[in-house]
Amino acid sequence: MKFTLAVIHTLALLFRQLFKKLHKGYLLGNPVTTEQEINYKIPFAHGMALISDELYESLQKNCNGDYANVETRNVLCSRDMSSFNEATSGLNSAHILDPVCEWLDDTEISPRRSLIKKYPSKFLTKNLKLPPLYCRSYPYFLCGFWANDDNVRKALHIHKGSIGKWHRCTYNIPNNADIHNTFDYHVNLSRKGIRSLIYSGDHDMSVPFLSTQAWIRSLNYSIVDDWRQWHTNDQVAGYTRTYSNRMTFATIKGGGHTAPEFRPKECFDMFSRWISKRPL
Known part of the structure; x- marks a missing residue:
């Protein structure tokens, strides 16, 4: 019983600290919110x-x-x-203008990874041809080799044996998806007056900007800064609108599902302005 109370007390302190840190606000990019996307x-x-x-x-x-x-x-x-x-079909739903490329896994279960490990001298031969450089899966694949290199891990001060192999995306973590709609969380945070920045890469078909706009509208807050362009380097970077609940919505022109990956400069400018409480 004492152990249970200690855990509850610890969690309560952590949540209190987290809430205090939210004074800056929170941001979400192309977020799945209602599962009606x-x-x-x-x-x-x-x-x-x-x-x-x-x-x-x-x-x-x-x-x-x-x-x-x-x-x-x-x-x-x-x-x-x-x-x-x-x-x-045949479109990259994460960015409809990007090519569809083979997803290369950097884990041991990947046949290609196993071949490269077994025959390193043939790494760049035609028998083990990697996808074109313009494919985003190419650097995804290579970053696994980089991050798991002993010299890299040593430079990052990762003590040997302290953590396992690094994976860019880990899909095999046991979990139960018990939260299917996060709309009410936005309602509660809005009531508390917590700032938020919700942004959408406008070429993402996985979670289209239209779906994000729809649930934001359903919060039913008045508009304080109506739909307008925002700029980076004197070029249109997207469009934005701000609501009375201190929520700012922005599109990233040419961005995909992970907008900063496609438009790093624009996203950095967007975040820098928002975190310093300046208009986009």
Whole structure:
């Protein structure tokens, strides 16, 4: 019992410290919020000329705007969704202008990783050809070799045996997804007057900017700084709007799902201005 109370007390202190740190605010990029994001992929795809007017109108008519919960008995909607999936197949949903490249894993279970480890002299031969340099999976793959190099880990003061191998993305962590909608968290934080910056790369189809705009609008706060351009180096970097709950929404022109990866300069300028409480 004493141990349980000690843990609860420790957690309470941690949450109190975290809340104090929120005086600067919080920021989110292309965030999954309501798990209804698919409902906005269709209008996004239409606006980006990825599907025809006829298909878009048919989807609206036959699916009644609900593309997340399509009933199998709704044959017309299912047919239109199949047409939509076919029309958008072969696209990189994280950034619709980026090529679709092979995702190279840097783990031991990757066949290519195993071959490179077994035959290092053939690393750059035609038998083990890596994807073109313009593919983002290429540096993703190489960063695993860099981060796990003994000399690099020593330079980073990582004590041998203290932590395991570094992975850029770890998908095998056991977990239960029990929070399917974070909208109420934004409601509570807004009521407390905590600042926030919500941004969207405008070429992301995974979590389209339209879906983010929709849940922000549903907070029903008045606009204090209406829709306008924001700039970097005298060039349009995106568009922004600020609400009375101290929430700022911004798009990153040309950005994808991980906007700072695609537009680092613009995102750095955006964050620097926001964190110093200056208008974008």
